[in-house]
Amino acid sequence: MAEAGVRKKISVTVNGVKYEREVNVRTLLSDFLRRELGLTGTHVGCEQGVCGACTILIDGQAIRSCLTLAVQADGRSVTTIEGIGSPEQLHPIQQAFWENHGLQCGFCTPGFVISAYAFLSENPNPTDEEIREALSGNLCRCTGYQGIIKSVKAVAEKMQATAVSNTK
Amino acid sequence: MIMTKKGLGASVKRKEDPRFLTGLGQYTDDIEKPGTLHLAILRSPHAHARILNIDTTKAKQLDGVVAVVTGEEALDYYGPLATTINISNNVPEIYAIAYKKVRYVGEPVAVVAAVDRYVAEDAVDLIEVEYDPLPVVVSVEDALEPKALLYEEWGHNIQLEWKTTIGDIDDAFAKATYVFEETITHNRYTGTPMESRVCIADYNPATKHLTVTCSTQSPSQVRTLIAQTLRMPEHNIRVIAPDVGGGYGTKLQANAEIIPCVMSRILGRPVKWTEDRVENLLSGMHSRDYSCTLKVGLDKDYRILGLKAKLIGNIGVDGTCQGPGTPALLVAAAYFPGPYKIPAYEAEVLGVVTNKGPYGAHRGYGKDIANYPVERMMDIMAQKLGISPVEIRRRNFIGKDEYPYEQISGPIYDSGDFQRLMDIALEKVDYHDLKKKQQEWRKQGRYIGVGMAAMLEPSGAAVFNGVFNGYQPATVRMTPEGGFQILTSHQNIGQGVETTLPQIVASVMDVDIDDIRLVYGDTDVTPYGLGPFSSRGATYTVSAVYEAAKKLKDKILKIAGHLLGADPQDLEMVNGHVRVKGVSSHEASISLKELGNKVYLWPGPYGTVPKGVDCNLECTYTWTSEVVKWVPDEHGRVNLYTTHPTGVFVAVVEVDVETGQVKINKFIVSHDSGTIINPMIADGQIAGGIAHGIGGVLLEDLAYDRNGFMVNADFQSYLCPTAMEVSDIEIHHIECPSPFTPLGTKGMGEGGAIPSPAAVANAVEDALEPFGVRVKDLPLTPERILEWINKGEVNHGRS
Secondary structure: OHHHHOEEEEEEEEOOEEEEEEEEOOOEHHHHHHHHOOOOOOOOOOOOOOOOOOEEEEOOEEEEHHHOEHHHHOOOEEEOHHHOOOOOOOOHHHHHHHHOOOOOOOOOHHHHHHHHHHHHHHOOOOOHHHHHHHOOOOOOOOOOOHHHHHHHHHHHHHHHHHHHHHHO | OOOOOOOOOOOOOOOOHHHHHOOOOOEHHHOOOOOOEEEEEEEOOOOOEEEEEEEOHHHHHOOOEEEEEEHHHHOOOOOOOOOOEOOOEOOOOOOOOOOOEEOOOOOEEEEEEEOOHHHHHHHHOOOEEEEEEOOOOOOHHHHHOOOOOOOHHHOOOEEEEEEEEEOOHHHHHHHOOEEEEEEEEEEEEOOOOOOOOEEEEEEEOOOOEEEEEEOOOOHHHHHHHHHHHHOOOHHHEEEEOOEOOOOOOOOOOOOOOHHHHHHHHHHOOOEEEEOOHHHHHHHOOEEEEEEEEEEEEEOOOOOEEEEEEEEEEEEEOOOOOOOOOOOHHHHHHHHOOOOEOOOOEEEEEEEEEOOOOOEOOOOOOOHHHHHHHHHHHHHHHHHHHOOOHHHHHHOOEOOHHHOOEEOOOOOEEOOOOHHHHHHHHHHHHOHHHHHHHHHHHHHOOOEEEEEEEEEEOOEEEOOOOEOOOOOEEEEEEEOOOOOEEEEOOOOOOOOOHHHHHHHHHHHHHOOOHHHEEEEOOEOOOOOOOOOOOOOOHHHHHHHHHHHHHHHHHHHHHHHHHHHHOOOHHHEEEEOOEEEEOOOOOHHHEEEHHHHHHHHHOOOOOOOOOOOOOOOOOEEEEEEOOOOOEOOOOOOOOOEOEEEOOEEEEEEEEEEOOOOOOEEEEEEEEEEEOEOOOOHHHHHHHHHHHHHHHHHHHHHOOOOEOOOOOEOOOOOOOOOOOOOOOOOEEEEEEEOOOOOOOOOOEOOOOOOOOOOHHHHHHHHHHHHOHHHOOOOOOOOOOHHHHHHHHHHHHHHHHHO
């Protein structure tokens, strides 16, 4: 507990806004986002890095914010669910989840949307099996994954169609 | 043409989704009042021990710690946990924080309130407790021996004991051509909602009001339990349930929630407790964990003559006050006969307490216990008789013309058609072709199996003696501008009620669902009523909302008739207007907005509202079922469930005989839940239920060692199914409307979880038929599968 009182100044850009804050060095990034910045869309489901509910992007990479310290985000750029889309302008992934019943209670949803976002950036044309594997680090207890897989497939197909029509 | 979103039967996109998709939902942990203290709980490392001494001195000295409270100190502020249900149960005297003795690993022993969770957890590590360990009761055998007594005052470890014999059971077995007996077991597992339990309690010492914000399925029921346990006037307690991150039955009690309540009562400040995953696995509600011995007598044509069921449940520490789990064993006893005609029946139930965690509800609530052993038994009997598992089921199904069917054990089944459901399932899975191909695949070293289970899902329980009764009020209200609110205690826990309940009102009023909002989750706002349990939404709440909407429509038509100078009988509601039937002229019509405005604002009610009609554009209806019968007859029979979805589920699996790995290739479901409100949401419920079933049969196991220590209390070792384990699920519906609900709807949230374990186990046995494997204990881990294959090979070698 010697380190409990140690505080450190950090500078983090979250969803395009730069925040400078002094934090306790042992503060989890998930707690920093939720309690310090009030961005409660990032959810904590297990605090063990298994369930994926707290997934966010750091410099474009999907990571577990419950296994990351706030000080590790110093000088980096974070994207949370609040930075992906808004109710007025849903991101195509969010829109696809809505249309394909990709969510029920909604608690795991931000983590799934972010994981799908990171995955589709790397693999815009995935097979069903690749989608299942990519999302296997996120747990959902409501949907049985049917609507989620359908959603990711639908958005990938849509993105492909857009890409094709753009190249024409 | 612009499609208005309304009405029954449409797969309307959910109204609640945009906030969840954008991170703008609000779950309990997202809420924090200024000045809130955070709680951390010291939990017992022993399964069974006396508490000799608790020293909190060092913990209290830590900077940032405001209070440390032990079980003994809390006694000044509360009594024993109130009873949730009591049906012939032994009810223990048990407290939210352990007093004198701990009875399971993870039981709360002392509670710290501090400025933040980090400091609170540091302080927990500084509390020193002296325990005197006692012999530990883990198994049913330990409990019956008894190795030790959990509640000394009982003199035994039996929480529930019940028996009934109906018909001449001895004669049935004497006449039987074939008699089979098997003991079938099921592992302990639970729902693990992604949002664990969270509770904020805020007691104001001046007003003596207690506001409790928590992640619960049942705000009104929780309010009652808190009032009883804290001995506070219930009218001074307000329970708020914001967005709830899943429940599945596990959030239907107030045991852990009592801890923040008592801490805030002591401190006069808001306090927050957010359960972590380890706490949730140790002390959240557990389910299943039973052994069931079935004896079945068949005549020469394979028709069942008699069924005997002996069920022994390992409850754990308690299933009456900590959680409502124990009566699930009685539900099983009422439903072992399931979809089949049984001329003579005997059931014996024994529920024992052990030093495992609390027993509660989890998707199935005994209906799963009734299903798994019987559906396994059907397959085992078919194998032994050398007949098809389809045939043995078909010969015993209740016929479609026999509904309403009074089952021998008491329940009255409303409607269904199992033969047709079986036809559909077989056709869609291409059963006969699969069975042919199976032989070819085996020659190639591929072991693919197909397994089925018939499903009966009693829904909408009306449980007497406690907080799970059979009534539901709903209020439907029109605003001055012609929009609608629905007020009900039926909590949204992800099942889509913010969409489906407006669909009901939309169909009555002929308005768009965007003009209707469901208001719930606040006991100060909604009528006192019950939350979603027992899949009661489409049975009770939908019926209440429908009847309340009809009452309000009647009132609106009377007022409109007065305003239009027309007979209300001649009026109809069309697209947000009331008009003379079939007439589209402006004079013969009034918009709901105009009507609301006239009644409430310009000019107001005098002269606007006809004599004999009050001006409140709001109606409440409390729906109760006409078929519930809760006075037991001479055999102890009751009828608690109003509706019964039915189905046939087929699983296709492949077993890797080298690794023991089971892969589910697909699930085919044929399903009836009466009138369907929103097919997309209904399918989502079935798929989610199947995932729980797959978890239970393949992966999930709350495993205790001989010392009563849970060996896998985290998500790294307690494995929930991922997208890799849940196969594609194909669902086909038929609609057999229930004659017992006004719209023919049947609650249907558990039907997926009930039959899927048996379907998978039967499929695995079918895949491994060449090895003579008999599926025994669950879950079907690769280690177990390999052991059975090896044993099977040995037996085959010898024969």
